[in-house]
Every structure is written in C-alpha cells, then in structure tokens.
Amino acid sequence: MLTLITTACSTKQIIRDSEYKYSEAAFKSGDIPQALERFPTKERHGFVTSIEKSWLALWDGEKDNKDLMRQSKTLDERKFTSVTREAKYFFYNESEDGYIPAEHEIIVMHLMNAMYFMRNEKWDEARVEARRATFFLQNYFKEDQSHFDDPALRLWLAGIWASLGEWQDAQVDLRKAYELSKNKALLPLIEMQQPPKNLNVIFDGGGPVITWQEGKLSPEFSDASTPPSTAIKFNTLPWFLRHEERNSEIRSIVMKSNYMAQYYGLNTSVGAEKSLGFAASNGLRAAGVIVGAVIIGGGIYILAQSGASGSGEAAGYIIATGLLASAELWKKGDRLARDFERSTEESKQEGLENLRTYRFVRFMPSWISLTTTDEFVGLQAKSLHFKSPSSKTTVLFLQRF
Numbered sequence: 399m400l401t402l403i404t405t406a407c408s409t410k411q412i413i414r415d416s417e418y419k420y421s422e423a424a425f426k427s428g429d430i431p432q433a434l435e436r437f438p439t440k441e442r443h444g445f446v447t448s449i450e451k452s453w454l455a456l457w458d459g460e461k462d463n464k465d466l467m468r469q470s471k472t473l474d475e476r477k478f479t480s481v482t483r484e485a486k487y488f489f490y491n492e493s494e495d496g497y498i499p500a501e502h503e504i505i506v507m508h509l510m511n512a513m514y515f516m517r518n519e520k521w522d523e524a525r526v527e528a529r530r531a532t533f534f535l536q537n538y539f540k541e542d543q544s545h546f547d548d549p550a551l552r553l554w555l556a557g558i559w560a561s562l563g564e565w566q567d568a569q570v571d572l573r574k575a576y577e578l579s580k581n582k583a584l585l586p587l588i589e590m591q592q593p594p595k596n597l598n599v600i601f602d603g604g605g606p607v608i609t610w611q612e613g614k615l616s617p618e619f620s621d622a623s624t625p626p627s628t629a630i631k632f633n634t635l636p637w638f639l640r641h642e643e644r645n646s647e648i649r650s651i652v653m654k655s656n657y658m659a660q661y662y663g664l665n666t667s668v669g670a671e672k673s674l675g676f677a678a679s680n681g682l683r684a685a686g687v688i689v690g691a692v693i694i695g696g697g698i699y700i701l702a703q704s705g706a707s708g709s710g711e712a713a714g715y716i717i718a719t720g721l722l723a724s725a726e727l728w729k730k731g732d733r734l735a736r737d738f739e740r741s742t743e744e745s746k747q748e749g750l751e752n753l754r755t756y757r758f759v760r761f762m763p764s765w766i767s768l769t770t771t772d773e774f775v776g777l778q779a780k781s782l783h784f785k786s787p788s789s790k791t792t793v794l795f796l797q798r799f
Contacts, residue, residue: 415581415608437450443465500758503758509554513558516786519785548637562789563790570797572587593791596791600626601796606634606635623765632766641758778798
C-alpha cells in the first residue's frame with residue numbers, strides 16, 4: 399500500500415516492507431555496519447531513508463548530518479496543514495519526495511540533528527534543533543485542541559537539554575512527561591534543585607512489528623518486546639498507532655480508491671487465472687473419460703467385427719487399457735488443477751507483497767527510558783556521551799539491542 403507516498407511515485411521506486419528484512423535483522427542483533435551494508439538501495443535521499451540511515455550511522459560513528467539538514471530545510475520551506483477530526487487534529491507536511499512525515503518523525507529528525515551537532519561540538523546549533531523539537535511538541539495550532547505529545551519524546555528531549563547545560567528546560571520536559579503519564583518516578587528529577595552529575599537516556603529495541611491482513615488498507619502495529627527494568631520508561635508504540643490513524647484520516651479517500659483498485663484488480667486477475675486452470679484441468683479430466691470410453695467402446699466394436707477367438711479375454715484387456723488411460727488423464731487433470739492453484743496463490747501473494755508497502759521510519763526504539771544510575775545489565779549496546787562546556791551533567795545515550 400502506498401499510504402504515505404504521492405501517486406506520482408510507482409511501486410517499483412519505493413522500498414517494499416520485505417526489502418528491509420536483512421538490514422533490520424542486522425540492526426536488532428547489534429551489527430550496525432551490516433545494517434547499513436544491507437540497507438535497501440531505493441529512495442536515495444528520500445525523507446524516510448535519510449532519517450533511517452542517519453539513525454543507524456549515528457551509532458556507527460558518523461558525524462555528517464547533511465542529509466538530515468537537507469530534509470529539515472525542505473520541510474521548513476513548505477507549509478504545514480492541520481486536519482481536524484472531532485477532538486483531535488493532525489498536522490502534516492509533504493516532503494520533497496512526496497512522503498508525508500508523521501509528527502513524531504519530524505520531531506525525531508530535529509532530536510537527531512541536535513545529537514549530530516553535539517557530536518561535532520556545535521552546541522548552539524544543537525540548541526536550535528532542540529528548540530525546533532520543542533516547538534512541535536507544543537500546542538502548534540490551537541491551545542484548546544488536543545494535539546500530539548508523547549512522554550518518550552519528552553525524555554529524549556530532556557536528555558538533550560541536560561547535555562547542553564539547560565537543566566530548567568530539561569525539567570520542563572520531565573514535568574510534561576509526568577503530566578502525560580502520571581509516572582511518579584519522575585518527581586525526584588522534577589523537584590531537583592541542582593542538575594544530576596549523570597543522566598542516562600536509554601533506547602531499547604528496534605520498533606514495532608507490522609502484520610498485514612488481506613483486504614485491509616493498512617497493517618496492524620504491535621510490540622511484544624520486554625519492557626526495560628528502569629522505573630522511568632515509555633513505549634513508543636503510540637507513535638506508530640497515531641501514524642496509521644493520522645494517515646487514515648488525511649488520505650483515506652484517495653488511498654482507498656488506489657489501494658482497493660489494485661486489490662480488486664489483483665483478485666480479478668487471480669480469479670481469471672483460476673478459471674483458466676479450472677477449465678483446463680476439467681477439460682483434461684473430461685478428455686480422460688472420453689478417451690477411456692473411446693478405447694473401450696472402439697476396441698470392443700473392432701473386436702466384435704473381427705470375430706476373433708478369445709474375444710472375452712481380449713475384451714478384458716481392452717477395458718483395462720481404457721480405464722487405465724482414463725485414470726491417467728484424470729490424474730493429469732488433478733495435477734494441472736493443483737499446479738494452477740499453486741501458481742495463482744504465488745501470483746496473488748506476489749501481488750499482495752507489492753501492495754504491502756506501508757512507509758514509515760523504521761529502526762526507531764521500542765522503549766525510551768531514563769535513569770541516573772550507571773548499571774546496565776545484559777544486552778549488547780552502542781553508546782554516546784555528551785556534555786557541553788556549560789553543562790554540569792554528563793548524559794549517556796545508549797542504544798540497546
């Protein structure tokens with residue numbers, strides 16, 4: 399399904415879900431270089447792939463964030479639009495390649511840019527990116543309307559502010575995370591008069607599992623990952639559920655017609671193939687019956703006309719031969735029917751696979767958690783440490799697999 403791509407893009411140009419298989423497997427095992435090596439080659443410099451590859455490269459030591467900044471610049475030059483649906487509204491903006499980013503994807507882009515700038519010790523540029531992320535987490539259109547906000551993103555942003563020496567700004571985000579979640583484990587940090595010496599922002603996992611149901615316009619997102627043991631932790635599944643909800647609201651009419659035209663077109667072609675197979679296999683079965691009857695009938699007729707001796711024994715042979723021929727052709731008809739059934743099912747699955755193309759930014763964490771302790775158990779991880787000259791806090795950003 400081309401849910402977040404404009405109709406100008408073709409299925410051949412965009413990355414199918416299945417094409418991420420090897421890169422995602424490498425990432426989830428902690429092999430970042432292999433995840434980058436096996437990353438799909440399509441959609442070069444597109445919004446989705448720029449965010450995904452920048453996230454992977456961040457954990458592989460990359461310092462260049464030109465792709466991210468190009469995407470940010472493109473979005474800044476375009477107008478945002480809001481769509482109101484009952485008590486909710488969604489804002490959206492179309493990127494240069496036609497993809498329409500979800501709210502969390504735009505915020506993540508700015509958070510990632512801030513981390514890249516901190517890696518390059520460009521602290522002022524990092525502050526600008528943090529402000530941009532804050533802007534999208536505030537009431538952007540109307541203060542009296544429900545809008546997108548998320549405690550996991552607030553933890554991430556708080557970690558960036560702490561790295562930059564802006565502890566009061568960090569506490570603003572921690573307070574907002576508490577308002578959204580009522581997680582009392584946040585209160586000691588919110589009430590802290592002095593910034594902590596150490597703070598750890600932990601990313602766990604690699605995003606949700608998507609499951610397709612035949613005939614559905616979009617996949618189902620789910621998360622079966624094990625929650626981290628830290629007291630302050632938030633699941634990112636709501637990002638993706640809102641992504642699908644937002645997408646349904648703003649593109650439902652267009653995409654229903656586009657997707658379902660393809661879906662029913664696929665079923666029609668498969669039905670025609672099945673009909674052809676049914677006719678051919680039944681024709682072969684019918685031919686078996688006819689051939690068998692001809693052999694038996696014709697053989698007995700010739701035998702009767704010949705007046706040969708031993709006609710009873712000969713007739714037995716003729717009848718057996720006719721039945722054998724009929725049975726063989728019937729079996730061939732059965733095999734042909736099975737072959738057609740298998741062929742049409744393969745065609746159908748291949749066609750459905752082409753439609754199973756729900757575009758969203760992958761490789762994002764399943765959980766984001768926060769702690770002031772330095773003890774981490776078990777899992778393989780990549781880490782980054784940031785502390786600006788004006789900060790009293792060293793912040794560890796940890797990606798666990």
